Amino acid sequence: MAVSDPYEVLGVPRDADQDEIQREYRKLARQYHPDINKDPDAEERFKDVSEAYAILSDPDQRRRYDAFGPDFRQIPEDVDPDMWARSQSRARAGARAGAGYTTAGGFGEGIDFEDLFGGLFGARGRGGPTGRAASGAWGPVRGADQEAEVQVSVDEAYRGGKRTVTLDRPDGPRRLEVTIPAGVTDGQRIRLAGQGGGGDPAGDLYLIARIAPHPRYRVEGRDVTADLPLAPWEAALGATVAFRTPGGEAKVKVPAGTSSGRRLRLRGRGLPNPRGDPGDLYAEARIMVPSEPSEQERRLFEQLAEASSFDPRRA
Structure with missing residues (x-):
């Protein structure tokens, strides 16, 4: 299957380095992520951007694309x-x-x-x-490469693991044991040598990883964002709070005067990267109040309301 020119999709020159490629990918991924952009074409655009990044972030795939062009996966x-x-x-x-x-x-x-x-x-x-x-004729011809999508949870993307994948084939369902590599990103291809179309030798099968939606985590490339619930006094006065991440519990230092929407960066706590630096994790502040405050809590909030001149609509 031919692919769109990944350089054009990401809007980078052909000699772009990995930092520039990653920077443009993150910008476009945020712009077109279906959870953020509700335009009907955003999801397809997001897939194109993820596909382009999967090619250009992998040195071997990038080298083969540069050598053979859009049909590089069909070339032995x-x-x-x-x-x-x-x-x-x-x-x-x-x-x-x-x-x-x-x-x-x-x-x-x-x-x-x-x-x-x-x-x-x-x-x-x-x-x-x-x-x-x-x-008197050409000899055996290598089978065609094939593609299929596999849905991967955030935990699997973070830690990796083994999965049984069932593929629909013309000759009936086929079950394969697949190793999901730690740090797999949305749109990345997992190559299964010799599992593609029949031939001599058989072609390869490429599983396209799709990160499944998660109730707590939002993944963009290797960066992960999660909501950080805070009590009003923790946000106002500052605090160090425990925070659950895909890699386990972490401590987050909340600066005094934090408002909802503020993003606190935990460097290197995003998805791992076997070829370089891991992604980052962002704790996004969400100030929570008790849905049914006790009598004492209500009195204290009333006293605060009387004593404070703070107007959040004018801040």
Whole structure:
């Protein structure tokens, strides 16, 4: 399946470094996240942005995209990029020469098909035991790569683990044991070698991870945001409070004068990153009041109301 140009999707130059790629991804992910943007097209745009980031944040996928273009997943791993570029150039030159590749002198004049296809099919196309020298035709062809989506919980994305995935296939359901790597992000591909379309050898299966919605956590790339409930006095006077994160309990220092919506950053407590720095976790303040205050609480709130000149609508 061809993909959109990830550089265009993220709006970054082709020589962009990882910091720039991550910065643009975070900006666009916040803009188009379905939980925030209710535009009907936002979800598809968010998927495109996640897909582009999955490619450009993975050095191997980025290298293959740069070498082979949008169809890079269909190109066998052992194809030489220079050979591929030459074959494409010659194929385009042949097309411009006129009406396919036939000429009065025969088929493919001026084009070395041994060179053109040799890089794609390896020794099988150069007269090996199963190649055309033995059978008069091209040898076995590698099966097509395939894709399927798998929903991953926030806890699985954080810690990783093993999952049984059931895939619908034309020949009936198929169950696979899958290892979810710790730190998997939304839109990231998990490669299962040899589990794709039939062929010799079989193609690969790519599972596209989709982070499932969570009642407490909101995930953007590797950053995680969670609400931090605070009592009015904790927000007004400051406090150090316990806070549950995907990685376990953490202590959060709440500055005095914190209002609802303030984001307190816990560096490195977001999703792990096997290739670099982990994401951050943001505790977003939410000031809570008792739904049924006791008589004493009510009196104290009334005294505060009488003594205070604070007007939140003018703050």
